[in-house]
Amino acid sequence: MQTLELIGRAIYLMLPAYMANMSAVVTGKGGKPIDKGKEWRGKLIFGRGKTWRGLVGGSIAGWIVGIIMVAIHSPFGELPQALLPPFMLSFGALLGDLGGSFIKRRIGIERGKPAPILDQLDFVAGSLVLTLLVCHDWFTEAVTVDLLAAILILTPILHFLANYSAYKLKLKDVPW
Numbered sequence: 001m002q003t004l005e006l007i008g009r010a011i012y013l014m015l016p017a018y019m020a021n022m023s024a025v026v027t028g029k030g031g032k033p034i035d036k037g038k039e040w041r042g043k044l045i046f047g048r049g050k051t052w053r054g055l056v057g058g059s060i061a062g063w064i065v066g067i068i069m070v071a072i073h074s075p076f077g078e079l080p081q082a083l084l085p086p087f088m089l090s091f092g093a094l095l096g097d098l099g100g101s102f103i104k105r106r107i108g109i110e111r112g113k114p115a116p117i118l119d120q121l122d123f124v125a126g127s128l129v130l131t132l133l134v135c136h137d138w139f140t141e142a143v144t145v146d147l148l149a150a151i152l153i154l155t156p157i158l159h160f161l162a163n164y165s166a167y168k169l170k171l172k173d174v175p176w
Contacts (some may be wrong), residue, residue, distance in 0.1 A: 010150035011158070013075050013089075013142070017127035020062030020090035021097060022162055025172055027061065028054020034098070046101045048113040062090025077138055084171050085138050088131040096126015114176040120156035 007171075012020075031053030032164050035045035054124040066086020069075065100115070100122025132139045160176075167175035 006150050010176040016066040016086040016089040019065040019112040020093045021123045023061035024054035024058030027057025043105045058094050059091045063087045070094045088134045089127045091125040092130030093127040097121040112174050120159045124155050131151035
């Protein structure tokens with residue numbers, strides 16, 4: 001597979017996850033924290049920035065992108081089964097982000113502070129793992145080793161660009 005084609009496929013396949021991750025920032029503002037402010041071992045479980053509105057809004061936004069992709073050119077197979085992978089990619093991305101926040105709180109990294117690699121790949125890990133578990137047959141056929149490598153290399157670059165843009169647009173308080 002040619003490099004540019006591989007890059008295009010990686011980005012296209014991950015669009016629901018990318019959109020979910022970006023949209024959670026916008027839709028979650030002012031929502032109620034998922035952890036309700038509760039602590040575990042003296043630290044917030046996820047933190048104030050992880051809200052129900054962000055989880056639901058981001059998941060729906062990513063899934064809508066996936067539905068549009070299915071209508072245009074589906075990398076997810078045929079209807080109705082084609083609707084499940086983009087939802088799992090979206091919802092899984094936000095579960096992965098929650099997992100990343102949980103880890104950051106446990107190791108003493110406060111909300112808004114960077115955790116290189118973890119910040120860029122937690123949502124990808126959640127997205128891919130949940131999709132693999134729920135849509136195993138589709139995943140093992142669609143996600144090749146070279147496509148997975150491209151996703152893991154491209155995502156930190158795209159993540160930085162998206163976060164920096166959101167920061168400049170005053171959608172985020174920090175550029176990471």
